Amino acid sequence: MTQDVKEIFGSPVGSLAAKVRTLAPSMTRSMQRVAEAVANDPAGCAALTVTGLAELTGTSEATVVRTARLLGYPGYRDLRLALAGLAAQQQSGRAPAITTDIAVDDSLDDVVAKLAYEEQQTLADTAAGLDTGQLGAAVTALVAARRTDVYGVGASGLVAQDLTQKLLRIGLIAHAHSDPHLAVTNAVQLRSGDVAIAITHSGTTGDVIEPLRVAFERGATTVAVTGRPDAPVTQYADLVLTTSTSRETELRPAAMSSRTSQLLVVDCLFVGVAQRTYETAAPALAASYEALAHRHRSASR
Amino acid sequence: MTQDVKEIFGSPVGSLAAKVRTLAPSMTRSMQRVAEAVANDPAGCAALTVTGLAELTGTSEATVVRTARLLGYPGYRDLRLALAGLAAQQQSGRAPAITTDIAVDDSLDDVVAKLAYEEQQTLADTAAGLDTGQLGAAVTALVAARRTDVYGVGASGLVAQDLTQKLLRIGLIAHAHSDPHLAVTNAVQLRSGDVAIAITHSGTTGDVIEPLRVAFERGATTVAVTGRPDAPVTQYADLVLTTSTSRETELRPAAMSSRTSQLLVVDCLFVGVAQRTYETAAPALAASYEALAHRHRSASR
DNA sequence: GTCACACGTGAAAGATATTTTCGGTTCGGT
């Protein structure tokens, strides 16, 4: 049977090269060749069978097995598993060395990796910078609101729609407005106890500030979701939820990272509200799921 | 011969759990048991032979091999190697071990942390599972397309809009359709050389499949962005971009993580296209930025 | 309700990889 995996990985795997050096003197010439190959290219050797490694080193299977034994493994099979582990560690070790700027000549693999990395970074930043006090206050206001209006244009408009879609699904009355005129005319209808949320990365988007100002003056609880906590929009905001502002590059416009950040904030709002209204939210979510079922074709299996 | 080691470790090993989730629906009961065992205890399974794992899961060797194949390895031997690598990685980088499930009585701090963590996880999984070959082909098709239609309803509709917004900004002709009827009537206009993209997490949304089918039959290049690579929608897709499928909980509907995943894919498409058309894309981006400037109020400081 | 069919499944045969055995070879000492 195979050696217990704890023993394989329990002893520092990085010590393999060291072990080779220590034991080299007590090895025969052929075995040294095998050990050397293993120490130099663990990943490559992990891909080889006994026969393969024997051929590569110009030796025989028997020698390979003998070497594996000398290195402390029950057989070649286990040495190979350890090598695979070592290779994986080496890989992960040099992972974080990404230049995050996306260049024109980057391969698609790089693009995917860098984008994913950047967005992860954005999420971490946002989570770290989010004021849960403000967030809690916003949730409280939403739960109590008669109705909620959400303003956002451009990319932020989609975030606004995302939020309203979700709030509607748990029984709240929410509307998203991308049209500045309609937004203002609707804002006029708001009154104390209602909630208005403005989503703008720059915090300077007039089309969004204007309706928020109106809502503010009508006495509604106003919330600004912005990357600039000192921007004009916050003048009319009772509560400010700060999104993260990450460096933008030529190929990665600000809209991309701000969207990620805004969505996280919006998700937090949603989950916060869902928690507080669990009694009604849970069945509502289940019901909306059910209602959609018939619009899906049966899966292939 | 054994699979090239670069392929085993080239893609982040952490993707295994994600792959299991993605493929689980298309698995048979026995295979699911095996996949589950592997996902839950990679280290333990790495120590087992086919027979051992078959006994542990109460199945047969054949089933174990079949599962390994489904997960993308040539056979059990290679899966085992990958598991050893995974185990080693887990050892070195201590597992975050957060209970990611969001409970009703979690504090807002917990909610923020868990949501951010889950979304980060989703991004990593998506990046790991994305086929850059398919992605590249999709980019090529987009660059050459006379026009591009994007279909998506519900939450995916917002992603569709996000994509078209961005493509428009770099001079491509793209439309998003959330209305199934309009989508179909527009799809009829497509012809060879055009591109149609369907975005659906489940891959079974009839409202989105139908226009894609029409586009497919008209000879357009069709792309499916879905979490289920074996779903009905892929029947009519020349190219499939797989989004990640993460566990959904009561307070965190699937729509939330699929949206994150879909957005990453869409961003990758966008950046890929922007790279290829850099000469025109860069000035176009700058110009659209300029055009919006006058809609922003000057910052307070 | 019953039949036919397709699918999932595991037992066992077949193929491959690993380990062991064993005899030939080399090299140092006498």
Add this chain to the structure above:
DNA sequence: ACCGAACCGAAAATATCTTTCACGTGTGAC
């Protein structure tokens, strides 16, 4: 040169992995 011991690899033996195939089960059509 001869002897012996250690080294080495070919090939047999074993373990492991893969494939095949037939059986059971459930499902849809009639």
